[in-house]
């Protein structure tokens with residue numbers, strides 16, 4: 189934290205020409221950090237600011253909207269080569285921008301791309317990095333500390349970050365709170381022309397393609413949506429898959445679901461299937477037979493949905509909804525998608 | 533091809549996690565195993581070796597207990613290994629671990645390919661592979677879901693992007709790849725494999741042996757403060773209301789109270 193003016197950078201997350209909601213959540217986090225440091229040290233950062241940094245193409249109109257979220261200015265590196273994520277190139281461009289503007293810290297939302305980009309950038313900057321952060325603070329003596337979940341969320345760990353440099357932090361999307369847009373303020377957009385040709389890239393992207401539908405294995409997933417006989421046969425199970433998609437989770441089932449061949453055997457949860465302990469488990473239309481519950485007891489947070497108020501599964505659940513999965517789940521999905529929650 | 537695979541030993545996530553002195557987990561209650569992602573990396577290395585010839589070398593940092601899983605990789609078919617065994621290295625952060633592995637790879641010499649898991653199951657930092665490639669100044673790819681070695685000079689890989697997309701990347705060798713799960717089916721060690729594993733060469737190296745001066749806090753950019761169990765109330769809470777109300781309340785609780793989505 190070398191500069192006197194605390195300039196917090198947030199990386200704009202955008203997809204297909206639209207700024208993603210995580211960016212607003214990052215702006216709110218940056219705001220919180222500024223307020224906190226203002227309270228903790230008066231001489232410092234009396235005029236801190238938030239800068240959004242964007243790499244992409246055709247984003248002008250979208251970036252102008254950011255003023256409504258407390259962002260003071262935007263540094264925009266525009267170019268067709270930057271239209272799509274490229275880890276090596278993005279890291280080099282961000283390094284150039286960092287060297288020019290010397291921000292106090294760089295915040296990103298944690299996703300498949302930033303889990304690649306953030307460490308690349310931190311390595312180039314030779315600075316400290318903490319990924320998958322759920323909370324961070326600036327103390328009276330300006331120390332930055334970050335907390336993150338480890339061991340499937342059973343434990344949290346707290347770290348202090350080196351003070352001399354500009355730390356890179358990725359925040360788990362689930363802690364990025366939605367922010368309401370205020371009245372749009374005029375926002376300064378600084379265009380940076382960076383010629384990608386000047387970088388000596390070591391890798392070459394030759395093609396972009398749809399990934400094969402090989403979903404995450406259930407004993408590795410942090411979020412698992414499981415269905416039982418109560419969900420029903422054939423297409424009925426689609427609702428489970430849809431929820432898994434919108435939460436970026438994996439799909440599992442009870443033995444009847446496997447017996448009906450709606451899911452392959454490696455997705456069976458229980459005594460004769462997989463023992464899982466995800467951060468979040470949905471048990472939908474599942475009675476909670478002991479053979480099933482031995483496979484999921486260690487899950488951290490369990491949501492059960494069942495029409496029968498006396499179902500055994502409710503004894504293993506943290507949050508229970510007594511209702512029909514086909515009535516509840518579509519509305520859960522609707523709510524999630526409306527809020528644009530992405531999770532890893 | 534000379535392929536180095538970095539293997540980390542991690543707690544089995546089914547173990548009982550008890551925190552001691554706000555600092556560490558009580559290892560007496562923990563079963564340790566090879567990081568799943570690394571198992572895919574070992575399998576990938578063995579498949580390349582079977583196709584192209586060469587050797588597979590395991591590098592793992594940690595206390596005495598990690599020998600079990602280095603031998604596990606030997607039993608799968610890896611040829612030999614380096615055990616980085618130094619409490620001062622273990623006390624460091626990802627920067628120190630990456631530097632130590634870098635030095636070990638230099639000792640091995642002429643590695644064509646270095647594979648790591650995309651992350652460790654316990655910490656999930658996703659850092660070591662990237663840092664390693666930076667130190668080695670060679671090409672790197674993360675989240676690798678497919679890999680094809682054409683010849684000894686270059687490699688084509690698929691890596692995962694957001695939104696269900698893959699990108700196909702070409703890079704020259706040597707390179708570092710961080711392997712995603714599901715890329716292959718890791719083999720089970722055979723009985724003869726297990727027997728042979730006991731006799732395979734395993735060099736033990738300390739920071740001094742590796743010529744690594746900055747270890748522990750001195751080499752780290754972050755400082756571990758404490759470890760703690762998050763407050764969780766496993767109360768069986770029933771969410772009232774019709775489907776619509778209950779769904780909205782559920783999503784709100786998951787997002788804002790439990791913070792799991």
Ligand SMILES: Cc1cc2nc3c(=O)[nH]c(=O)nc-3n(C[C@H](O)[C@H](O)[C@H](O)COP(=O)(O)OP(=O)(O)OC[C@H]3O[C@@H](n4cnc5c(N)ncnc54)[C@H](O)[C@@H]3O)c2cc1C
Nearest residue numbers: 416417418442443458459460461473474475479495512513
């Ligand atoms: C040796 C042995 C090993 C076994 N191993 C396993 C194993 O590994 N894993 C496993 O899962 N099972 C295993 N079983 C089977 C196990 O005993 C149970 O039969 C099974 O788990 C029940 O699956 P279920 O909950 O999907 O079905 P059911 O018990 O039939 O429960 C269906 C539930 O859905 C509810 N429901 C119905 N309609 C709806 C609706 N529209 N909306 C919401 N809820 C609804 C019902 O109220 C009911 O509670 C094993 C059995 C044996 C004998």
